[in-house]
Amino acid sequence: xxxxEARGLQRTFVLRPRRRGVLGAVRDLFGGERTVVRALDGVDxxxxxxxxxxxxxxxxxxxxxxxKCLAGILEPTGGTVxxxxxxxxxERQAHVREIGVLFGQRTQLWWDLAVQEAFDLLLAVYxxxxxxxxxxxxxxxxxxxxxxxMRVPVRELSLGQRVRCDxxxxxLHGPRLLLLDEPTIGLDVTTRLRVxxxxxxxxxxxxxAVLLTSHDLADxxxxxxxxxxxxxxxVAFDGDLSAMRARVGLGRVVLVEAGRPVADADLAVVxxxxxxxxxxxxxxxxxxxxxAGEGAGAAxxxxxxxxxxxxxxxxxxxxxxxxxxxxxxxx
Amino acid sequence: xxxxxxxxxxxxxxxxxxxxxxxxxxxxxxxxxAVGVAVVLALYAHVQDxxxxxxxxxxxxxxxxxxxxxxxxxxxxxxxxxxRRYVLGGDLDRVLLRPADPFAQVMVxxxxxxxxxxxxxxxxxxxxxxxxxxxxxxxxQVLAVVGFVFGGVALIAGVLTTMASVGFFVRHEGSAVGLAxxxxxxxxxxxxxxxxxxALLVTTAVPFAFTGVVPAxxxxxxxxxxxxxxxxxxxxxxxxxxxxxxxxxxxxxxxSVGH
Amino acid sequence: xxxxxxxxxxxxxxxxxxRLEVVVAALSALAVVVVNASLWIAAADHxxxxxxxxxxxxxxxVVAWLVAVAVGGRVEEWVGERFYTGxxxxxxxxxxxxxxxxxxxxxxxxxxxMLLTAVxxxxxxxxxxxxxxxxxxxxxxxxxxxxxxAAVVGGQIGFLVGLLxxxxxxxxxxxxxxxxxxxxLSGAMIPIFALxxxxxxxxxxxxxQALAHVPAVLFTERVTGPEAFGLLGLxxxxxxxxxxxxxLGWAWAQRRIVVWGG
Numbered sequence: 125x126x127x128x129e130a131r132g133l134q135r136t137f138v139l140r141p142r143r144r145g146v147l148g149a150v151r152d153l154f155g156g157e158r159t160v161v162r163a164l165d166g167v168d169x170x171x172x173x174x175x176x177x178x179x180x181x182x183x184x185x186x187x188x189x190x191x192k193c194l195a196g197i198l199e200p201t202g203g204t205v206x207x208x209x210x211x212x213x214x215e216r217q218a219h220v221r222e223i224g225v226l227f228g229q230r231t232q233l234w235w236d237l238a239v240q241e242a243f244d245l246l247l248a249v250y251x252x253x254x255x256x257x258x259x260x261x262x263x264x265x266x267x268x269x270x271x272x273x274m275r276v277p278v279r280e281l282s283l284g285q286r287v288r289c290d291x292x293x294x295x296l297h298g299p300r301l302l303l304l305d306e307p308t309i310g311l312d313v314t315t316r317l318r319v320x321x322x323x324x325x326x327x328x329x330x331x332x333a334v335l336l337t338s339h340d341l342a343d344x345x346x347x348x349x350x351x352x353x354x355x356x357x358x359v360a361f362d363g364d365l366s367a368m369r370a371r372v373g374l375g376r377v378v379l380v381e382a383g384r385p386v387a388d389a390d391l392a393v394v395x396x397x398x399x400x401x402x403x404x405x406x407x408x409x410x411x412x413x414x415x416a417g418e419g420a421g422a423a424x425x426x427x428x429x430x431x432x433x434x435x436x437x438x439x440x441x442x443x444x445x446x447x448x449x450x451x452x453x454x455x
Numbered sequence: 456x457x458x459x460x461x462x463x464x465x466x467x468x469x470x471x472x473x474x475x476x477x478x479x480x481x482x483x484x485x486x487x488x489a490v491g492v493a494v495v496l497a498l499y500a501h502v503q504d505x506x507x508x509x510x511x512x513x514x515x516x517x518x519x520x521x522x523x524x525x526x527x528x529x530x531x532x533x534x535x536x537x538x539r540r541y542v543l544g545g546d547l548d549r550v551l552l553r554p555a556d557p558f559a560q561v562m563v564x565x566x567x568x569x570x571x572x573x574x575x576x577x578x579x580x581x582x583x584x585x586x587x588x589x590x591x592x593x594x595x596q597v598l599a600v601v602g603f604v605f606g607g608v609a610l611i612a613g614v615l616t617t618m619a620s621v622g623f624f625v626r627h628e629g630s631a632v633g634l635a636x637x638x639x640x641x642x643x644x645x646x647x648x649x650x651x652x653x654a655l656l657v658t659t660a661v662p663f664a665f666t667g668v669v670p671a672x673x674x675x676x677x678x679x680x681x682x683x684x685x686x687x688x689x690x691x692x693x694x695x696x697x698x699x700x701x702x703x704x705x706x707x708x709x710x711s712v713g714h
Numbered sequence: 715x716x717x718x719x720x721x722x723x724x725x726x727x728x729x730x731x732x733r734l735e736v737v738v739a740a741l742s743a744l745a746v747v748v749v750n751a752s753l754w755i756a757a758a759d760h761x762x763x764x765x766x767x768x769x770x771x772x773x774x775x776v777v778a779w780l781v782a783v784a785v786g787g788r789v790e791e792w793v794g795e796r797f798y799t800g801x802x803x804x805x806x807x808x809x810x811x812x813x814x815x816x817x818x819x820x821x822x823x824x825x826x827x828m829l830l831t832a833v834x835x836x837x838x839x840x841x842x843x844x845x846x847x848x849x850x851x852x853x854x855x856x857x858x859x860x861x862x863x864a865a866v867v868g869g870q871i872g873f874l875v876g877l878l879x880x881x882x883x884x885x886x887x888x889x890x891x892x893x894x895x896x897x898x899l900s901g902a903m904i905p906i907f908a909l910x911x912x913x914x915x916x917x918x919x920x921x922x923q924a925l926a927h928v929p930a931v932l933f934t935e936r937v938t939g940p941e942a943f944g945l946l947g948l949x950x951x952x953x954x955x956x957x958x959x960x961x962l963g964w965a966w967a968q969r970r971i972v973v974w975g976g
Contacts, residue, residue, distance in 0.1 A: 650842035
């Protein structure tokens with residue numbers, strides 16, 4: 125059995141929207157309407173120690189719900205989940221010892237304590253022996269650079285500092301699985317890069333299984349060897365990134381602003397020189413749609429050879445486009 | 456269990472870093488104490504006895520009830536924020552992700568020595584009332600007071616835990632705990648003065664009478680409660696146990712129904 | 715006018731948009747009223763207390779508390795919180811005077827409270843206690859005016875306490891004192907007639923009696939005719955005075971906020 129194994133995971137929610145106005149409020153007293161939402165509709169997932177898996181999908185796809193089910197704070201309405209042989213929800217306290225969780229928007233630390241105090245408290249709660257705790261903290265400090273603000277109250281930390289502290293906090297007790305829900309949201313570029321490097325290192329050297337959700341493709345590209353795309357509560361794709369792009373067949377788009385009127389003949393020549401579709405956008409601008417995995421080099425060379433251009437931009441397919449394309453395929 | 460003590464230590468230390476808050480809390484407690492006493496005194500300026508209870512006796516009941524409530528706020532202060540901050544606000548997730556009993560975690564995180572002043576005030580009022588009522592306070596009586604206060608704390612904590620757990624089943628922004636805590640006002644009303652339906656309520660479903668008038672009857676000899684008042688700590692423990700059961704069921708529901 | 719109505723509607727719906735919330739508010743008031751009524755009516759076992767016999771006493775105690783709760787409204791906490799969290803900055807940017815907004819909101823809330831809490835609780839109290847309705851139609855009119863004025867007074871007191879919070883940095887301690895003053899000096903917990911004479915003298919020069927005592931006294935018809943109008947005039951006096959104080963206070967606060975940059 126895999127270290128982390130989810131089969132046919134299902135989760136439905138019942139929502140009760142509130143009605144507007146005083147009359148609505150009074151009517152709500154006597155029973156409101158309900159809608160049933162299928163957040164997860166049969167998700168299969170397997171993760172082994174040391175793997176880095178990215179959970180991708182648009183908002184509302186079911187990523188956070190999956191993480192909550194894996195963490196054990198939400199009970200699936202169908203299917204099974206096992207982490208290290210345990211059911212996260214039913215054996216929560218034992219399960220929680222083995223995992224670390226980071227929710228991007230919320231801290232796991234205590235607002236009114238200093239960072240060091242919060243760490244001490246966590247070491248006490250998880251029952252980590254002092255020596256091991258200090259050593260681990262030192263190592264985490266070396267990698268994340270949090271030593272500088274040990275004495276600062278958690279609420280006074282900047283977002284970047286806080287996320288790094290949360291990362292350290294999640295790993296203090298040496299978990300074998302790290303779950304991250306939108307960890308880089310709102311972070312500046314430097315911190316983002318640092319966090320990604322840290323996560324790669326963690327999986328490679330410590331053999332920690334890392335599962336992160338994001339709707340930022342870059343996070344997943346730089347950290348994860350494997351991508352799972354979730355849409356409408358189902359797994360739309362599970363494999364590595366390049367395979368995903370290839371499967372979808374969506375390539376980059378080279379946007380050209382020529383700054384001068386472009387003749388149809390020119391477009392035809394470019395189109396013949398490059399294995400891609402050329403689409404006119406205006407009198408002076410056009411786009412070259414490349415195939416999946418193709419470099420933009422040949423296209424750019426062909427464009428420039430036809431004459432000077434004012435501006436040129438290579439556009440990546442967005443996650444939304446990839447996922448949408450995947451979903452279209454799926455149907 | 457050492458880790459719980461360490462936890463408590465760290466939290467209390469952090470709390471002491473906010474003297475302004477503590478002061479405001481103390482003022483609040485003393486204000487409530489003063490108001491309660493003022494009402495009783497104003498009342499008794501017009502009558503000598505209220506359905507068989509003298510001023511001193513009512514003060515004794517009031518004092519015990521207040522002491523119990525203060526004790527509950529000190530040790531179980533978390534109950535007041537449980538619904539708004541934890542269940543609705545989502546902080547409960549954070550608590551569930553740690554390998555320690557969630558209820559205990561929340562209670563320790565909000566342990567507050569401030570209300571202990573209210574406890575002192577309550578005991579003070581009790582003592583004063585005992586003096587007025589001519590009740591002697593020997594060692595046995597003092598031990599009884601300790602027992603009754605512990606029983607009262609357990610009882611209030613239990614009832615409030617049940618009320619707080621309602622938030623699991625019915626999402627509501629308000630404070631059911633705040634409402635229930637108001638029930639403590641019943642604790643010092645002689646049961647004969649209450650309409651029968653209410654007297655029944657206050658001795659059974661929301662048994663706050665057991666924090667005030669009932670244990671006071673042990674000292675004052677009012678029948679029929681004087682005979683059974685010694686059982687008050689048991690009632691308290693039963694209420695506490697019920698609260699824990701409802702809490703656990705609610706916690707299970709929280710994970711099942713989703714949030 | 716429109717923003718005012720919007721604020722009033724907001725105040726009315728805000729508290730009661732959750733099912734349990736309405737029940738909680740009503741039960742809370744019910745509990746206190748039952749306790750108060752039980753105590754005072756039991757005290758009147760052997761004869762009238764401070765000149766009030768059981769039905770009048772019961773009615774007074776019930777009405778006083780219910781009105782006090784309806785017009786109490788915790789404005790001070792609302793205002794105080796806005797200062798504390800800095801939301802005040804966005805309030806200043808809106809084309810709506812915070813003071814007027816707070817008052818409109820409070821009035822809406824008071825109206826909702828009277829309707830959804832005071833009325834049902836009063837109705838239910840009749841089951842256990844000898845409460846009486848006014849015998850004359852005009853009393854109802856006087857009562858309605860009185861409660862409206864009480865709401866204004868309550869809102870202004872709350873607003874001032876909230877401004878004080880701005881000055882002091884936090885609201886909790888002062889809010890406690892204000893609540894205590896209201897409980898003891900407005901007639902909500904102790905009928906004014908039952909207070910020691912010297913305290914009654916103090917009460918006469920304070921605005922708190924406008925919150926509960928005056929409406930209750932009018933409702934129980936202990937005071938009628940010209941005297942009743944006199945009491946309404948007293949409430950109006952306090953309403954205006956406090957309103958003026960709030961305007962001054964708010965102007966001062968606005969200057970302070972702008973200087974500090976929020």
